[in-house]
Amino acid sequence: MSLEITFLGTGAAFPSPARGASALVLRREGQCWLFDCGEGTQTQLMRSHLRAGRITKIFITHLHGDHIFGLPGLLCTLSLQSSPDSSSKAPLDIFGPLGLRSFLQRSLELSHSQLLFPYAVHELVPTPDQCPPQEFRDFSGWDSGDGSPGRVLCLAPGEDSYLLLEDEQVEVRAFRLFHRVPSFGFVLEEKLRPGRLNVQKLKDLGVQPGPLYGKLKSGTEIVLESGAVISPQDVLEPPVPGRKVCVLGDCSAPLGDTALRLCRGADLLVHEATLGDRDSPGDTDTRDSDTGDTRDNDVTQLRRQAEAVLDGQQVILAEDFMTIEIPLKKGQLTTEIPLKK
């Protein structure tokens, strides 16, 4: 099952012809999940190999304009291009900080736009420690309450992350970052999958293909006519660990050790880095850091800084339209690589 990330915008603060405003697409099983949607994202999508109509979920890290100003336009264009039966489809899920619903509603209402497909905005309520006190705004009263679907997700006492999605294959969580405005990171983690049956071994043991294969695969031991007992672990390959992809919004630091815990062992972690900051891009404890978001072309120093901190992990400087594939893992758990203190 393929899993890949394509960067659509790797610019900082505003879009330019060389680097679009922030946006990337994670593609998995033909579905596209969009992370951030700066101005011009719909045009960048057209320039890429991706199809905007495949977007089923959208995640917004924070409400800075270079991460959201492309969202109303993208939704309008998706609506214009939607098929007549779109209204009966599953809603497009949009996750992002509190205030996102109001931004979308106002933009769509004032531009007289009516989307022909259903959508739901799920808002993450940030905590005041996610930004400098004078920058914190409470948008909780801004929801104009039009009854459109969507949840409001608060951080429960004792919890340190927001569970956004969970099904048999995958779990998606958000965690808090510190930025000039409240920002979030997202972790997509595939669940452990049972290993394949070792068909050669089964043949050697005299087990014929049929219902017994299914029993073994589901974890039940079987008894052959000969009286021999075969337990699943005898004929199953080791379970296949899922892959983990982390996409962090702009930040100067994560809050607490949640990000570190959730992102440990990530196969790919996307982290912004901007030239001209006093902070080094390695200040947050992350690995496999993909640094993009730069002001000019002298970005190789960012890689050197990141590599120095990340202790041998591969660092890639992202560019618009770069695609990174995350291959399926072999049937064994990766060994933990110790983090540099």
Place this chain on the structure above:
Amino acid sequence: MSLEITFLGTGAAFPSPARGASALVLRREGQCWLFDCGEGTQTQLMRSHLRAGRITKIFITHLHGDHIFGLPGLLCTLSLQSSPDSSSKAPLDIFGPLGLRSFLQRSLELSHSQLLFPYAVHELVPTPDQCPPQEFRDFSGWDSGDGSPGRVLCLAPGEDSYLLLEDEQVEVRAFRLFHRVPSFGFVLEEKLRPGRLNVQKLKDLGVQPGPLYGKLKSGTEIVLESGAVISPQDVLEPPVPGRKVCVLGDCSAPLGDTALRLCRGADLLVHEATLGDRDSPGDTDTRDSDTGDTRDNDVTQLRRQAEAVLDGQQVILAEDFMTIEIPLKKGQLTTEIPLKK
């Protein structure tokens, strides 16, 4: 004095890599006036020979997303790139339909954006007959009243246009168009300028360069020492007619005969035309029609249709980054060209 128009976006309904969303710049005396600001306009500006920092006025024809979704981002970028003394500058004037102020305020507030330069939103109150009744929205209560400057311009009884600007050189008016949502056209008209002094003639008459030249130029007759009387019309070239540029928002028709009257004799008139409409692009009585805003490349039929209606007037199909210069007129009034009925 140069006067030119540059198309930044000539697409229909949404931006694409081939045609940006609606936007054009009129440049006059080093000042840039932006008409419409679809998503991606700031990037198109960077790709052009124009400088966004030169924009002193913005005119929005109507609130459809492909004409306004680039505005919050453009303002934020102008703010990021502004000089420290920007707060003491004259405000950036933004003209557009009622609702524009609320759109901007909400977008800027929810994205935590604070512009470092002053701006004023001047809202045109449309009349209900500018769109189908079911599409009309009353945004008059939506102004969140933050006390930011800007006027609300209603159509006074007996008036049929909105006077937006007037100084010694130029007058700008808006007039009403019929579209799916209320839409406006804008006319910029330069005032008649006194002709130049005919220096050769003055020499022949024995008038020496000096204060007498100024008197003649200001329209006063003079008496020479010889007793000869020279009146201004003897030595002044004919007055120079101003140029007239019209930019129309999306429309299927103008309201009443105001557009026709205001646009008569235009040196350049920008008019949208989109393939696939039942309406021919010449349905509105306009001349020198620049047709852009098309869905595919087969646009030459639009030119043929327009030419057939416009009776020999030059028709240009606009493309992104096309610049059209409007030369100064010679010192004589143009003869009226009769409109085809």
